[in-house]
Amino acid sequence: MEKAAKKELEKIALKARMGIIESIHAAKAGHPGGSLSCVDILTYLYFKQMNVDPNNPDMADRDRFVLSKGHAAPALYAVLAQRGFFDEKELLNLRQIGSILQGHPDLKKIPGVDMSTGSLGQGVSAAVGMALSAKHFGNDFKVYSILGDGEIEEGQVWEAAMFAGNRKLDNLILFIDNNNLQIDGTVEEVNSPHPIDKKFEAFGFDVLIINGNDFDEIEDALNKAEKCTKPVAIIAKTVKGKGVSYMENAVNWHGAAPNDELFEQAMAELKAAYAEME
Amino acid sequence: MSEVKSVATRAGYGKALVELGKIRDDFVVMDADLAAATQTGMFKKEFPDRFYDCGIAEQNMMGIAAGIATTGKKVIVSSFAMFAAGRAFEQVRNSIGYPHLNVIIGATHAGISVGEDGATHQCLEDIALMRTIPGMTIINPADEVEARKAVYAAMELDGPVYMRFGRLAVPVVFDEDYKFEVGKANTLRDGNDVTVIATGLMVKEALEAYDLLKAEGISARIINMATIKPIDKDIIIKAAKETGAIVTAEEHSVIGGLGGAVSEVVCEECPVPVVKLGVYDTFGHSGPAAKLLDEFGLRAVNIVEKAKKAISLKR
Numbered sequence: 001m002e003k004a005a006k007k008e009l010e011k012i013a014l015k016a017r018m019g020i021i022e023s024i025h026a027a028k029a030g031h032p033g034g035s036l037s038c039v040d041i042l043t044y045l046y047f048k049q050m051n052v053d054p055n056n057p058d059m060a061d062r063d064r065f066v067l068s069k070g071h072a073a074p075a076l077y078a079v080l081a082q083r084g085f086f087d088e089k090e091l092l093n094l095r096q097i098g099s100i101l102q103g104h105p106d107l108k109k110i111p112g113v114d115m116s117t118g119s120l121g122q123g124v125s126a127a128v129g130m131a132l133s134a135k136h137f138g139n140d141f142k143v144y145s146i147l148g149d150g151e152i153e154e155g156q157v158w159e160a161a162m163f164a165g166n167r168k169l170d171n172l173i174l175f176i177d178n179n180n181l182q183i184d185g186t187v188e189e190v191n192s193p194h195p196i197d198k199k200f201e202a203f204g205f206d207v208l209i210i211n212g213n214d215f216d217e218i219e220d221a222l223n224k225a226e227k228c229t230k231p232v233a234i235i236a237k238t239v240k241g242k243g244v245s246y247m248e249n250a251v252n253w254h255g256a257a258p259n260d261e262l263f264e265q266a267m268a269e270l271k272a273a274y275a276e277m278e
Numbered sequence: 279m280s281e282v283k284s285v286a287t288r289a290g291y292g293k294a295l296v297e298l299g300k301i302r303d304d305f306v307v308m309d310a311d312l313a314a315a316t317q318t319g320m321f322k323k324e325f326p327d328r329f330y331d332c333g334i335a336e337q338n339m340m341g342i343a344a345g346i347a348t349t350g351k352k353v354i355v356s357s358f359a360m361f362a363a364g365r366a367f368e369q370v371r372n373s374i375g376y377p378h379l380n381v382i383i384g385a386t387h388a389g390i391s392v393g394e395d396g397a398t399h400q401c402l403e404d405i406a407l408m409r410t411i412p413g414m415t416i417i418n419p420a421d422e423v424e425a426r427k428a429v430y431a432a433m434e435l436d437g438p439v440y441m442r443f444g445r446l447a448v449p450v451v452f453d454e455d456y457k458f459e460v461g462k463a464n465t466l467r468d469g470n471d472v473t474v475i476a477t478g479l480m481v482k483e484a485l486e487a488y489d490l491l492k493a494e495g496i497s498a499r500i501i502n503m504a505t506i507k508p509i510d511k512d513i514i515i516k517a518a519k520e521t522g523a524i525v526t527a528e529e530h531s532v533i534g535g536l537g538g539a540v541s542e543v544v545c546e547e548c549p550v551p552v553v554k555l556g557v558y559d560t561f562g563h564s565g566p567a568a569k570l571l572d573e574f575g576l577r578a579v580n581i582v583e584k585a586k587k588a589i590s591l592k593r
Contacts, residue, residue, distance in 0.1 A: 060350070107348065107377050115348055116377040122369055125338045129345020129353075132330065136306060137351060156369070159338030 001216050007277055009215045012082060013043040014274045017243045018267060019078030019091050025263040027095035030103070033253040035075035037179040037212070037238035038146050042079045044218045045144055054084035057111040063141050064130045066115040068123030068157075069148035069177060070104040071255070076113070077101050085112035121154025123147070124174065128160045131172040131231075146175045150182030152193045158203065164231040165204020172231040173222070174205075177212065179240035181251045200233035212236025245269055284447040287478075288386040290425030291443050292317025295354065295384075297426075298433060299325045305352035305433070308343060310336045315445075316356040316386040336361045340369035340381075347379035352433065355381060359388035359442060363404035374438045375411040382432050382439045388418075389529035390557060390574050391446040391479065393567035400562035406534025408440040409507050415460060416507040418442040418528075418536075420481035421451045424504055427458035435460060444529075446567045448479045451502075463510040469497035472585045473517035473524045477503045477536045479571075480527035480555070486578035491585055498585060509539050511547065518548040523588035525553050527581050529571075532556035551591035553584045 016039050024030035046052065050063040067076050074094060081088040086100065093099035100109040104118025114130070117123035127145040134141050147157065164172050176196055184190045193199070197207045206228040210217035218236075225232040240254075241247025244266040258266055295307055299321055308330045313319035322329040332339035336357050343353040355362070362385040363370065374381045385404060392400045408416050415435055419425035425443060432439040451466075466481070467488045476484035481502045491498045499521055501513060518524060524544060526537040537554030544552050557574055571577060 064348075066345075115345065116372070119368060119372045121337075122341050122373045125341020125369070126345035126348065126373055128338070129342035129347075130349055131345075132342060133346040133349040133351055136328075136346075137349070139349075156335075156337045156341065159332075159335035160341065163332060163335070163338060163342065 001219050006215050011277050013040050016078040018270050020074040021266045023074050023091040023094040024257045026092045028257045030074050031071040031255045033240040035072045036242045037240045038072050038177040039075040040213050041175050042075050046079050046083045061141050064114045064143045066123045066127040066145040067105050067117055068145050069151050070117035073105050080112040120151040121156035124157055125160040128164045131169040134171055142171045144173050146177055149178045149187050153191050161203040169231045170229050173225050174233045176235045177238055178235050179238045181240045183254050196235050205233040206230045207233050209235045212238040213242050282449045284449050285422035286447045287419050287425040288317045288443040290422035291384055292320035294426040294429035295321040296324050308332055308339055308355045310339050310357045318356045336366040337369045340366045341373050343381045344373040344379050347381050353381050354384055356384040359385035359401035359404040360399055363407045367407050371411050375414055378413050378437045384441050386443040387445045388442045390562045390570045391444055391567040394564050396564035397561040402531040402557045405530050413437050415439045417505050418478045419504050420502055423452040423456055431458055431460050449482050461505045461508050463501050463503045463513045465501050467500040469499040470521055471497045472589050473499040473521045475501045475503050475540055476527040478529050483578045484527055487581035490582045506536055506539055511543050514543045515547045518544050518550045522592050523551045525584045525588050527555040529576055530556050532558055551588045553588040555584045
């Protein structure tokens with residue numbers, strides 16, 4: 001990727017990170033850790049990869065995205081807002097009564113959201129359904145989804161993977177946000193899903209392993225995925241809480257909002273990183 | 279009088295899918311390895327390219343159906359009631375109900391009349407479960423004719439539909455010219471001493487109860503309540519006002535099913551006695567379906583008994 005293009009994406013992602021922190025701080029609730037880990041993937045998808053139109057969010061032949069790890073909603077919302085699906089000011093109404101921005105994505109309320117998710121393991125099945133629909137009814141859109149590495153402890157994920165693998169749904173691309181942490185501890189401590197790559201391979205996927213916080217690697221993986229004749233699982237090694245020093249690799253920031261002091265610190269760090277890029 | 283033929287409601291369902299498949303191609307049918315039993319196998323045979331078997335994975339099947347529905351296409355998914363409404367309840371709630379997607383769930387083998395398979399397969403709580411999901415339409419046809427017509431009607435609805443079908447062959451109640459309308463119950467016999475509101479295979483029993491009650495000088499009104507949600511409030515309130523006592527009859531738990539739905543309306547709009555006939559908070563067990571219906575008290579004679587009780591409770 002050209003340096004300028006990469007820098008542009010990094011700036012968008014930093015702004016999205018600010019949006020995540022601001023919205024969760026305003027809501028006094030939400031999931032910053034897993035939002036910050038997957039926001040680079042979301043940025044790439046919505047700004048470089050997917051065929052979507054903010055002015056026509058229901059466009060029939062658009063590419064689809066399903067946030068199977070629905071609790072990372074603040075990341076999706078921050079990216080959708082920047083992409084122009086709705087006013088960025090709405091981010092400050094996250095989780096408030098009357099807001100379109102529900103605690104977890106709601107396709108009925110939010111322009112650009114293709115599936116309501118939040119109950120782990122379910123989004124990926126819907127993504128498989130969308131991919132199947134495209135094949136069956138002769139549409140050529142692609143379907144992208146992000147799953148958590150804790151989420152794949154859900155049995156339904158493997159039901160979905162078995163179906164997608166057997167049907168060779170090569171229009172389906174799953175990202176596994178492998179930040180290695182879930183609510184009760186590391187994924188190894190809680191109920192290890194490893195080896196993730198071998199599992200998806202066994203279920204009929206082409207598997208790629210990348211640094212999910214690096215735009216070059218995200219781009220490279222998606223380019224490779226284009227040529228695959230099977231569904232693709234991209235295992236994205238990420239840092240939970242990425243971009244905010246005290247949240248990085250810290251399990252206690254899975255589902256907690258920063259207080260005013262920590263909010264200021266987080267914003268100062270992100271703004272400093274942004275200023276460096278200017 | 280010509281002999282009444284008996285056909286399972288699931289057969290009407292399977293037949294309707296094939297008929298619909300011939301006139302429209304904007305839908306797919308899915309099953310979870312039970313196509314031969316649910317009767318989606320009829321569709322599979324006719325349209326193999328429009329049928330998807332999800333294997334024994336009902337939760338994923340519900341999610342796939344939801345995903346297809348988001349793309350603007352209709353989906354019909356089938357399994358046994360136990361697994362469609364029971365095992366996959368949360369998928370139906372969160373992936374289909376919450377986004378209000380156009381998924382028709384064809385749930386067969388509902389109720390005690392599953393027979394020999396026993397309690398694990400005799401779903402007596404599906405109506406109760408599905409009724410708690412906002413925006414869910416629930417249809418429980420009385421016979422093969424109504425089942426077939428209800429499938430056509432469900433295809434025209436906006437939002438999720440739970441259709442409840444039985445395994446057992448049951449006598450045909452309706453003529454071919456019967457008009458089915460979602461949300462509209464129909465009065466099959468008029469009367470003024472008591473009203474029997476029945477659903478599914480209990481409708482035929484209710485019609486028999488009408489004759490038994492008549493012989494004893496009791497005038498019963500018989501209502502077929504095929505749509506359990508949204509329930510036909512008007513016909514219930516009218517029956518409560520005009521007959522002053524109600525019996526509900528269903529092949530389902532007395533907790534949360536038709537009896538619950540009718541009671542909710544009656545209690546709030548026009549309180550009169552409502553006596554529920556159904557399965558009384560117990561699991562079923564193996565046995566021939568007909569004998570189980572006798573044993574669990576899901577017969578015309580039981581309706582008669584409940585009707586008398588309801589009348590005795592009138593103030």
